[in-house]
Amino acid sequence: LHMGKTMKEDLTVVAKYINKLYPPEFNVFSIYAELYHNYFASQAKKNAESHLEDKDIYLLLSWVHNFYPKDMRKDHALAMELDKVKLGSLLPSSLSKELENKYLDSEEVTVKNSLSRCLDKEIQRWKEDKEPEKLNGHFQSELLGIFVIQSIYSSQKRAEDISKAVGEELSRRLLKELPAFLRSYREAFEDFKEKSKKHTYYKPILIANINNCWNFR
Numbered sequence: 001l002h003m004g005k006t007m008k009e010d011l012t013v014v015a016k017y018i019n020k021l022y023p024p025e026f027n028v029f030s031i032y033a034e035l036y037h038n039y040f041a042s043q044a045k046k047n048a049e050s051h052l053e054d055k056d057i058y059l060l061l062s063w064v065h066n067f068y069p070k071d072m073r074k075d076h077a078l079a080m081e082l083d084k085v086k087l088g089s090l091l092p093s094s095l096s097k098e099l100e101n102k103y104l105d106s107e108e109v110t111v112k113n114s115l116s117r118c119l120d121k122e123i124q125r126w127k128e129d130k131e132p133e134k135l136n137g138h139f140q141s142e143l144l145g146i147f148v149i150q151s152i153y154s155s156q157k158r159a160e161d162i163s164k165a166v167g168e169e170l171s172r173r174l175l176k177e178l179p180a181f182l183r184s185y186r187e188a189f190e191d192f193k194e195k196s197k198k199h200t201y202y203k204p205i206l207i208a209n210i211n212n213c214w215n216f217r
Helices: 004-023 028-048 052-074 091-129 142-162 165-194 202-216
Strands: none
Touching: 004 028, 004 052, 004 091, 028 052, 052 091, 052 142, 091 142, 091 165, 142 165, 142 202, 165 202
16 A cells, blocks of 8 residues: 555656656656556565465455556556556466465355355254244345345455456356355255244244245345
8 A cells, every 4th residue: 555655646746747857758757657666566476475364365456456557557647647658467467367266266165154154053043942033024034045145245246346357257156156055055944844843933934934035036
């Protein structure tokens, strides 16, 4: 953040004031821009090659795909001058791709584990002597129906915020996880139906789960 802010502010000064003090053939702005970019890119590469937590990978990818090319280089005060300078990306494409794969692997596992924990909690609630919650007057599991959908949607949205390609790849992966989760859900529900017919709230629990189907569709 500090490097980005410094680069943006300094290049703005160069574009507005310093550039016009030199003859055009000196390419003063280009020289400044390339030096700043090279340093910024070297630091990004250094970070990318070190051990990063998942949140750090996400932040670095956000810089590579969004903050740097869009927020900084498309700034109204700099865009015209920067368009003349071919600066490239903050990271080599191979390293960027490696980080993307790490992020996707991690996010896929996170969502998968989250869905599994959610189902475990729901199964535990079926066993309790407690009536299911009502949503708009109808029995429904807010935990299962809404949480699962929100988990998948928010994960997709975060990935799309990095780049369209990353978002599409995560969506493709999660489209495999959702059916797997739904199969586990169905198996658990069928087991409950067979073994828990004497449950005090057997019928409301059945209704709640049937109502969940509309959300999942």
